[in-house]
Amino acid sequence: MTAQPVPDLLPSELPAGLPPLATAQQLAAITAELGGVSGLRLVSSGAELERLSHDRFDYSPVLAPLLRGKRAQLIVQATTTDQVLRVAKACARHAVALTVRGAGTGNYGQCVPLAGGVVLDLSGLNRLRRLDPLSNIVTVEAGCLLADLDRRLGALGRAVRLAPSTWRSATAAGFIAGGSGGIGSLRFGFLRDPGNLVGLEVVTLEPEPRLLQLDAPASRALNHAYGTNGILTAVHLPTAAAVAWQQLVVDFESWDAALAAARLLPATALLLNSLCLLEAPVAHCMPAPGGSGPGGCPQARGHRMLVLAAPDALSTLEPLLAELGGTLVWQAAEQGDRGLPLRELSWNHTTLHMRARDPGWTYLQLLLPQPEAPALGALKQRWGDDLLWHLEGVRQQGGQRLVALPLVRWRGAAALESLIGQARDLGVMLFNPHALTVEDGGLGVIDADQVAAKAAHDPAGLLNPGKLRGWAKLPH
Numbered sequence: 438m439t440a441q442p443v444p445d446l447l448p449s450e451l452p453a454g455l456p457p458l459a460t461a462q463q464l465a466a467i468t469a470e471l472g473g474v475s476g477l478r479l480v481s482s483g484a485e486l487e488r489l490s491h492d493r494f495d496y497s498p499v500l501a502p503l504l505r506g507k508r509a510q511l512i513v514q515a516t517t518t519d520q521v522l523r524v525a526k527a528c529a530r531h532a533v534a535l536t537v538r539g540a541g542t543g544n545y546g547q548c549v550p551l552a553g554g555v556v557l558d559l560s561g562l563n564r565l566r567r568l569d570p571l572s573n574i575v576t577v578e579a580g581c582l583l584a585d586l587d588r589r590l591g592a593l594g595r596a597v598r599l600a601p602s603t604w605r606s607a608t609a610a611g612f613i614a615g616g617s618g619g620i621g622s623l624r625f626g627f628l629r630d631p632g633n634l635v636g637l638e639v640v641t642l643e644p645e646p647r648l649l650q651l652d653a654p655a656s657r658a659l660n661h662a663y664g665t666n667g668i669l670t671a672v673h674l675p676t677a678a679a680v681a682w683q684q685l686v687v688d689f690e691s692w693d694a695a696l697a698a699a700r701l702l703p704a705t706a707l708l709l710n711s712l713c714l715l716e717a718p719v720a721h722c723m724p725a726p727g728g729s730g731p732g733g734c735p736q737a738r739g740h741r742m743l744v745l746a747a748p749d750a751l752s753t754l755e756p757l758l759a760e761l762g763g764t765l766v767w768q769a770a771e772q773g774d775r776g777l778p779l780r781e782l783s784w785n786h787t788t789l790h791m792r793a794r795d796p797g798w799t800y801l802q803l804l805l806p807q808p809e810a811p812a813l814g815a816l817k818q819r820w821g822d823d824l825l826w827h828l829e830g831v832r833q834q835g836g837q838r839l840v841a842l843p844l845v846r847w848r849g850a851a852a853l854e855s856l857i858g859q860a861r862d863l864g865v866m867l868f869n870p871h872a873l874t875v876e877d878g879g880l881g882v883i884d885a886d887q888v889a890a891k892a893a894h895d896p897a898g899l900l901n902p903g904k905l906r907g908w909a910k911l912p913h
């Protein structure tokens with residue numbers, strides 16, 4: 438099969454129609470106005486301004502050259518909702534672009550300001566407001582770290598349902614606005630699945646900003662919209678019962694057996710929270726306990742499955758794994774184990790560890806067709822060692838599926854486009870991590886509700902300019 442190149446899939450320039458940088462007069466006016474607001478911290482130059490202008494876009498050799506020079510003209514750090522209202526008012530009145538930032542761990546440049554202006558850092562707006570005793574819905578402020586939230590919930594017998602592998606450093610609102618899924622997606626699917634976000638508190642960007650309380654249907658348009666259509670100040674999330682997850686590392690000599698096990702285990706009644714499958718050369722580049730330890734990249738000995746399982750699953754899981762051709766090589770409780778948790782070897786942390794050894798690796802995000810083996814095999818046959826498999830089990834539209842975050846050896850944009858083209862020809866769905874806009878990183882289509890929410894909450898188009906393609910297409 439000859440794969441067709443996919444035109445314009447990988448951006449070679451910034452989106453057209455970005456607003457101009459703020460002028461010196463605009464900046465002076467906004468600085469004077471915000472300088473008088475008690476508790477706000479302003480940063481107008483230096484290394485801190487550089488750091489708070491960037492995220493982890495270096496995972497993409499396509500985006501890195503486009504984003505490297507982009508920076509805020511002013512950073513504003515807020516810790517209360519009242520302060521956020523003041524910042525929104527000042528930006529709207531002086532027509533200055535505003536990009537919100539949580540922890541800056543996004544890896545497509547989601548919080549990098551393409552048109553300068555203000556970056557609003559909300560990592561200090563981080564209180565846990567309430568756990569509803571009846572519904573177990575938690576209300577937490579935008580900048581609360583997910584690990585802190587999980588720890589606080591754990592003391593009450595509850596847990597975060599979904600978390601990125603960056604849960605230690607990522608914020609609750611950053612995950613909603615910029616993330617998609619991760620640990621827990623095996624049970625609860627993706628963030629945009631109905632039920633995973635039950636409400637939002639939002640500040641609008643208008644001369645007289647409004648503080649809105651959105652229910653679940655109204656929140657949907659702001660879920661994974663990169664902060665282009667509202668400033669989230671608090672999120673309402675369902676929680677799960679806390680489970681003392683057990684971490685298991687299982688070796689498989691045969692890839693086919695490992696793949697069969699990855700398909701079968703989520704379809705049992707065993708309570709599992711994540712299942713990650715690493716092709717041998719990836720597994721053995723991971724740090725311990727999922728890989729072979731800190732020294733070098735030893736000869737691959739086997740493919741590896743990393744599983745988080747409930748304690749009551751173990752007595753069934755262990756003999757079942759043996760039947761399926763797996764050998765349990767390591768096991769420990771997640772809480773209390775002092776080493777690197779398995780969740781920090783999975784999802785994009787796998788990419789992180791591979792890139793730490795060799796920054797010549799990049800990655801893709803693919804929803805695999807079922808059965809997976811033909812597509813996996815065809816791609817492997819063409820790309821050989823330039824494509825290494827990393828799969829994650831997820832729930833998608835009520836069924837169990839496998840997604841792939843393969844490691845891809847960077848051989849230039851044309852090769853990457855050709856790989857993507859072949860994958861699509863094989864029925865693979867792409868979530869492109871080398872794209873700048875909400876739409877191009879998702880299903881490629883404009884969501885009219887996202888655009889309508891922007892018109893309602895940010896009529897001047899000042900929030901994170903350039904990231905919502907549907908807005909740019911409107912006549913302004």
Ligand SMILES: Cc1cc2nc3c(=O)[nH]c(=O)nc-3n(C[C@H](O)[C@H](O)[C@H](O)COP(=O)(O)OP(=O)(O)OC[C@H]3O[C@@H](n4cnc5c(N)ncnc54)[C@H](O)[C@@H]3O)c2cc1C
Pocket residue numbers: 492493536537538539540541542543544547548559579580600601602603606607608609610611612613614615616617618619620662663664665667668669670784785786789901
């Ligand atoms: C090693 C690594 C592993 C990762 N693993 C995963 C994973 O498993 N799953 C996953 O989904 N992602 C993953 N990511 C991406 C990222 O870490 C997560 O999506 C994370 O949740 C982002 O949170 P953050 O606080 O860093 O957000 P930021 O990067 O600061 O922001 C993300 C987006 O949200 C917007 N935003 C932030 N706060 C607000 C707010 N209050 N109001 C409106 N908009 C806001 C920003 O403008 C930006 O567009 C990974 C990244 C890395 C580098």
